[in-house]
Amino acid sequence: MSLRSIRNHSADRSAGHHAARYASIAVILSLAACSGDKKTINDLEAHVPPVETLYNNGIDALRDQRYALSAAEFDVLQQNYPYSAYVANAQLMGGYAYYLQDKYPEAVQQLDRFLELHPTSPDAAYAFYLRALCYYEQIAEVRRDQQGTVEAMNALEEVITRFPQSPYARDAQLKVDLCRDHLAGKEMLVGRYYEQQRAYQSAVNRYQRVVQDFQTTNHVPEALERLVEVYLDLGLTDQARRSASVLSYNYPGSKWYRDAYDKLRSKHLLAANSPVPGSVPDKSPASPADDAKPLAKAPPPPSQTPQARRGFFSRAWHSVF
Template sequence: MIQKNVLRRPLALALAMSMALLAGCGSTPKEPESQWSAERLYAEAKEEASQGNFERAGKLYERLEGRASGTALAQQAQIERAYMLYKGGDKAQALSTLERFIKLHPTSAAIDYALYLQGLINFNDNLGLLGSLARQDLSERDQQAARDSYQSFKQLVDLYPQSLYADDSRVRMNYIVNSLAAYEVHVARYYLKRGAYVAAANRAQQVVVEFQQSPSTQEALYIMSESYDKLGLTQLRDDANRVMQKNFPGAAVPAEGFGAPAKRPWWQLW
């Protein structure tokens, strides 16, 4: 009997310790910010953002958005979180957050900024270190982000022409239009060099028709002229030359070629 009791004691002790460990695992300490007021959450998030801790700031704004749900502060938190996601490199999630904001709060006082930020994120899409090292011009990139950016800026300018962000949006819209035209010329140039003269003429003609005020129009007309000449379409070649001489008197192909990218494009500064 004594031996049985002795054997049971370690077993009971082990069982008690296991129960204590399980109880400890089930009661994790609460995060300190769970006790903070909305005002403190906002202040702390701003402080983290100012120090470059974008991920931490974004999480605090997300918590604030839930805490202050239904208020103007919650809307501000959502916008600020989108900006933190953008600064932290998560552009897809930033755009998703802004899209949700614009859909849920179309009458918000911050809607113009939301549209501007949406345009800005797409405008700067893929303009990172790799693009800088490769010295690749915006006109040589995939243009979908540029088109999306243009639409956001255009909506801002059309709906809120007096917005603080309207003037900058107009400048960026103009640049995007020129880059879209330059992109078409970039493709036309590619076709011309490879002897695909019909494709080259068609892409160049698209620039002349859709982007008449673009600086790329001159090269587009030149590509049309060269392509038609190679195809033996002398009448179309002469027409292209006539239009080029009328709009660009004394036009000639520069030694470095058309469309040479600037050494320091202004958009790389943003």
């Protein structure tokens, strides 16, 4: 039965149907209240409502923003009716309900189950996208380990690779750019620490990685200026001039080129053709976040959209130093 027919049918529910709904809620709430009890699902089978009732209850709870109850309804449905035609939708909607509670591991578990059993579903693109957002929402602050950022970027790139023409691909690409900017920020943080500790070779390695591997991020101008700074401290004047040359060509109007220019001038190391800062138009590429509208929560699944929607926006991650 389609969602539309289910929704039409739900308008004509009988008093007995409502009683079953309330019985289902009572069972679920009692399970939540007695989570320490060792009751099995077999003990409660006599009280479990029909599969259609469970599914409608889950949709209604989702619409009413009662996300914990919605997820519980879909869980009970899957546990008691594993071969029902409603299971696929229950997995997808359950994943969305967990996502809206910020219970990302539980959401990923539901979505992985859906994708494993229904890889060719019309909703597979959405499931991959929502799964990627679960990783994205868990990205740690830049001073912490960034393995989560790598996992989020990989999951987002999978959306782009698998579904390049889907409505989710563009948002996924924006978030990939933000992930890369976050990873570059981590490299800069570590590089600055090494530089302060006078571990110059380690600092150079970090700054060079930003320039080589994260060329589209807004950390590149600073990385080039830091290279000028470190090379000057090491007495490697040719390398310092080369880094400044790259900086002047790509970011002539930036504060980082002005700093590099001043350092070279103070040591009488300016090349004859070194442009004065700001003397030519700034050709620096736009920051990945410049046209990225901040996103906060994913949209609901396209084929089972509840009335109450969250916006199709998500927060942009910014490095804090």
